[in-house]
Every structure is written in structure tokens, then in C-alpha cells.
Amino acid sequence: MTPDDEWDEGTPERLYILTGGRSGPEEAGLDLVTLIVARSAPQIGMQPEHESILRVCESPLSVVEISAHLKLPVSIVTVLLADLLAEERVEARAPAPSLPDIDIIKAVIHGLQNL
């Protein structure tokens, strides 16, 4: 058995390596539903996970959807996103204003009624 055969994609060790050992970047202020949009195309030589994020975010996509598509925990995705935000390769759209916001509530009611 080669060492590669023992490599389990889901182990914390792998996740640790993906983020260079960093944990959740609170300062990035990313919510599960913060919408992310790519600002540049993937480039050769990028970390594959960064590249994947840029590819799935051509249109706005929430942090949690990125996590689901990349099959990586949100806690890891936020670290990867912090890198891309710092390099201005992605943009995080402003979160909804603080709650309860009556206009948002009205908009959601209206939207649900039209489903």
C-alpha cells in the first residue's frame, strides 16, 4: 500500500493542509449566506480549491453553496475565501441590513406568495 492509498479525502489532516493550518477567519465577516462573486478568472498555478471557488462563483453564490459544491466544510471554505478576498479575486456582497427590517420581511412575504 502506498501512502496515497491511505489518503482519506475527508480527514481533518487533509483539511488542515488545505488551509495551511489556519482556522476560521472571523475578521472576514462571512455569513453562511454571504453572496460571493468572482472578480477574476482562475489562473494557472493556483491552489486547486481556490481555482474551484472562482469557477463556481462566476455568478453570485452563497458561502454555504460553495461549501456544498466543493464538498468542503464551511469552516474551510471561509478560510479559502479570506485568501481570495485579500487578493481581491472575489467580492463579498454586503449582507442584508440588520434585522428585523420591515422592508425585507415584506419582500419575502411577497416573494413567497408568488412562488
Place this chain on the structure above:
Amino acid sequence: MVSRTFETVAGPRSEDTLPSSATSAVKIVIVGGFGVGKTTLVRSVSEIRPLTTEETMTQASVSVDDLEGIERKSMTTVAMDFGRISIDDELVLYVFGTPGQQRFWFLWNGLFEGALGAVVLVDTRRLEASFDVLGRLEESQTPFVVAVNAFDEAPSYSDEELREALDLTDDVPLLVCDARSRESSKGVLLALMRYLYSLAMTSEAT
């Protein structure tokens, strides 16, 4: 990491992409015990096929599920399903179905912070599974409604009986739904939103 391969990520299907005008998103959390129909409800209202996000939790456990009672380090994968509804060109609503056990909630930092509110989904055969959840939501001051998922084989109770069993005050909306039905599930979300509207109006008036 010489030979690690990274499988190609498919990403959202083209019909599932959000318009570039989408600027902000809000969330509603569906909380309930195992098998109560959270994912069914999410699927009923979602415009995309429900997606799953997973976190791993490492813990030293002598848990109730551990029949031998042997202490060992275990890794648990906890999954959360969610769906999406485009409200208009700019606003998107995400609906999360999260496990009822509060010990899992911390895995998704800020799941409840900034949430519009919550739906506690209840199975009348396992009312006691909801007690803890209701208490936690009250503590965290997350507004919620209670929806009874009416399983065919489950006993039905009057509103009064349910309110008493769940220790619900009269102001908390209580409704019966069929999580398999889109209309019914939509009604649950609307009941929560109308409740939030009434709360917001009351707080504005004072």
C-alpha cells in the same frame, strides 16, 4: 502533496445560477429531530435541488449511542441540508434544515445569528424531541413558529393539547402542515414571515 488529485467541481447547473443582480441573502432555519421531515420541507419549497454541507466533529465520546460505553475518540460527520428561493432580482432566501440537537449548532457558526427566524418542525409521536429546541430558541431570542408535520399514522391533538404539551404561549403561531406539499410548506414559511411582520410592527409601535 505531490499526487493529490482534486476532482473537478461541477458547480451549479446553468439553470440554478443566480442573476448577477443578486446582492443579499437572508435565511430561515428549520429545526427538528431526525426523520421529522426537515429535508422534505426544504425540498418542497426550494428552487434548486437541496444541497448538503458537512462539518466534522471530533470528540471524546462515551455517548448514549455507544453501547459498550467505552471511551474513544470518534469523528462524526454532521450534515445540514438547505435550499434556496429567489425572492426578487436582488434578494435570495435560504432555508436550512438543521439537526435538533443543540450540540451540533455550533458547527455552523452564526447559523441562527442574522436568521429571520426559525420553524420548529414537530412529529406528534415524538413531541419530547422538541422540548430542548424550543427552550434554546427562546433563550437565544430567535422568533419561531411551530409546525406539526402531519404524518398519516401519527396521532392528532387539538391546538390546546399541543400548546400545553409543548408549553407554548398563545402568541407563538402553531400550525399543521404536510411537508411533502409545496403549498403547505410555503404556508409554513409565510406563517413565520407574517409573525415576524407582526413582531416588527409591535416593536416599531413601542
